[in-house]
Amino acid sequence: MNKSTKTKISNAVIKRLPRYRRYLKELQRKGVDKISSGELGVLIGYTASQIRQDLNNFGGFGQQGYGYNVNSLYNEISAILGLDKAYKIVIIGAGNLGQAIANYTSYFKAGFVVCGIFEVNPRLIGLKINDIEVMDYEKLVSYVEENQIDMGIICTYKDSAQDVADKLSFAGVKGIWNFAPVDIEVPERVALENVHLSDSLHSLAYYINKNQKKE
Amino acid sequence: MNKSTKTKISNAVIKRLPRYRRYLKELQRKGVDKISSGELGVLIGYTASQIRQDLNNFGGFGQQGYGYNVNSLYNEISAILGLDKAYKIVIIGAGNLGQAIANYTSYFKAGFVVCGIFEVNPRLIGLKINDIEVMDYEKLVSYVEENQIDMGIICTYKDSAQDVADKLSFAGVKGIWNFAPVDIEVPERVALENVHLSDSLHSLAYYINKNQKKE
DNA sequence: TTAAATTATTAACTAATGTAACAAAAATAA
């Protein structure tokens, strides 16, 4: 029995996994081939105990008296995150953010394949952004269905976001990455990750002012 | 005595404030002028109790038997977040992301004034992006000092991010918004907000696969 | 064969979060 099916894995753990992975990648790059939870803890800034516990949610990747093998742990974490597969993606909204995300994702993220960008603005339809075709938003649903797209990235204004999410969900995507500054509703089977940039900026403003009140 | 000085306000509360503010803005737009914690709770999806408790961290903005005045609550929350002031900003990195953030911030975020973009690539220096000058990265520190810049946005590759953060901190910014996929260190007096897009995308990949294992 | 290192796992602890309850205040209606 797979461990991950036994107990629910907390959100905090999942959010730490990409971070572990980043540090492991770096160690790999440096040619380090084994590491103990203690050493890794110093590096990342977690306690050794937490690292062992986090990893043990998914199974015993380490070995007593030895530690963790950097390469295999990197691969294990990648597999847990599902980064050993490829994902077909569409972006909705060909504005500044949509374009930036298109470039960002297709250049830097092996495994995330941007197949098309959808737009309502007729002046943008037909253009190519980084070799990716900008298509008519009207064709979104049929395109997603026919090409078995896995994921949609919402880069529209907030007023359109829910409509986009509905169409994507209807057409069968498995996940939505939402950049519109609004809370959208999706069916339970669809995974949703929000990147609320304005919320992030606003909380930064708070912390800037709080620091100055020097508590 | 101001309430906010009494007790430390939890991070979760701060992170909810921009959300409250978004919904209040929407109510304002619809011409609603008062709302009870109960109604707001239904709207946002929190319990009435939590909303009252959150708001009471900062003082009593409501009135028994009446509820909360939408306009004044919106203004109060804005003030708590520090959104009643203006912030002078520089962006470091004029790549796709830097450009998108430059446009995003200067178009949509009143109060956040992008004063300059800094770059190492000589082919970009001297250009104007959305009326904002792209300057030589060498001049970052003196520019920030002379113009009393409040905030820096890091849109570089990960290898340069710490150097940028050091320069910004040295030059006296009060906050850093970091988009580079790396953990950077800043002095305590500098507020730091990370937007780790790749981490976010990777956790989305996890949830996509988890959903399919249909727990 | 023994000692040292280090994980896996259980247990204990701490902090954060959320909910409930109710007195106090204001608004409304009689």
Added chain:
DNA sequence: TTATTTTTGTTACATTAGTTAATAATTTAA
């Protein structure tokens, strides 16, 4: 004016999540 209703402010309680500590088991290396 007075009673009733509404709704907050505030305290207390309960629950959950997250973290750290402790220890038994295993491996490595001397």
